[in-house]
Amino acid sequence: MAELAPGTRVRVKDDWPERRGPCHIRTPHYLRGRSGTVQRVLGRFANPEDLAFARPAPKRVLYHVLFDQPPIFQEGRPGDEVLVEIFEHWLEPENPAQEAA
Amino acid sequence: MSPPARRESLAQLEALIAALKAKGIVSEEELAARQASTDRASxxxxxxxxxxxxxxxxxxxxxxxxxxxxxxxxxxxxxxxxxxxxxxxxxxxxxxxxxxxxxxxxxxxxxxxxxxxxxxxxxxxxxxxxxxxxxxxxxxxxxxxxxxxxxxxxxxxxxxxxxxxxxxxxxxxxxxxxxxxxxxxxxxxxxxxxxxxxx
Amino acid sequence: MSDPDRTPATHDMGGVPRFRCTPVERDEEPPDAFGKRVDALRQLLAQKKLMTVDELRRGIESIPEEEYLALTYYERWLRSITTLMLEKGVVQAEELR
The missing domain is CATH 3.90.330.10 (Nitrile hydratase alpha /Thiocyanate hydrolase gamma)
Structure with a gap:
């Protein structure tokens, strides 16, 4: 995946690996399937999902992604936001049609 | 207040540290130095x-x-x-x-x-x-x-x-x-x- | 969150209903002697390349829910460190008795 520029709309994969067996993931459950905006590229870091099992851990791009807070929990004040570090392999285009284009 | 650690946890920690010391993996001096350095951050x-x-x-x-x-x-x-x-x-x-x-x-x-x-x-x-x-x-x-x-x-x-x-x-x-x-x-x-x- | 396939793991606590009405207990005490010793041990073992913080977290996250919620913070660390040292063969179970 080419590095995403700040401002790119993305969707967090609606994936639940913890239901499939032992794993260690850094993507909080409340963001799965949620759309947000890339705010900043934070750098490349060894994938903690591999480090946690002492496996070879290739580096992955880590993004700071910004989400509107109220839609996540159906409560909160409009304008409030949540900013979270998310690895590239958890992100997909917000609109799958964009990927084909 | 956070509750104190259980007695068995204290014993478990000391048993683990004793086993690691016996193998030369850690020493009391290293533990003390590490803790002192952590204590300094504020x-x-x-x-x-x-x-x-x-x-x-x-x-x-x-x-x-x-x-x-x-x-x-x-x-x-x-x-x-x-x-x-x-x-x-x-x-x-x-x-x-x-x-x-x-x-x-x-x-x-x-x-x-x-x-x-x-x-x-x-x-x-x-x-x-x-x-x-x-x-x-x-x-x-x-x-x-x-x-x-x-x-x-x-x-x-x-x-x-x-x-x-x-x-x-x-x-x-x-x-x-x-x-x-x-x-x-x-x-x-x-x-x-x-x-x-x-x- | 009635879908059981979307139930978060115990440690994945952001926004979970369970603690919604629990006030934050404003405990300002520094860690006690036990906590500081566990903390120092973890740092040393990481320095010596015997474990990573990611492994520590994986070990904490695999503690069954009832115990995860009952153990203190540094007891969870100790549980994970001990399990990792056994798993890696750094120490043997009989040495810890």
Missing amino acids: PETGARMVARAWLDPEYRALLLRDGAQAAERMGVSMAGAPPLGVLEDTAARHHLVVCTLCSCYPRAVLGYPPHWYKSFAYRSRAVRDPRGVLAEWGTVLPEGMEIRVVDSTADYRWMVLPMRPAGTEGWSEDQLAAIVTRDALVGVALPQQPAAAAA
């Missing part, structure tokens, strides 16, 4: 970084660009520490830091995380009801100010650069650092107004 470092950023635009730019380098400038060794990101509060936006998955915290510049930062209530509520959590600290944001909750999930550690309170014009770095509390660096509180600080 929120006074973070407070001084904020105070300097309020006074020195060049340092402020460095702090926002590369927190670790800004910490090194204060004499803190960041070797082996995670990158430090600094979040700038503005008149329109307040930052609040939490780690919902565990307890990630900028220990190099703030010291040990307080017990409440690691508590289940803080970890679960800060992202969902940040204003309710702030209210427990007596922190009420001005009307119209938005909150940006920062969930510290991965390789960075995050600290807040709060806004400099009005009424601190002409203050020295020492005076300014004294009103920047650990809570303000996490975002649960704001630096106190001088009038309130004096009261």
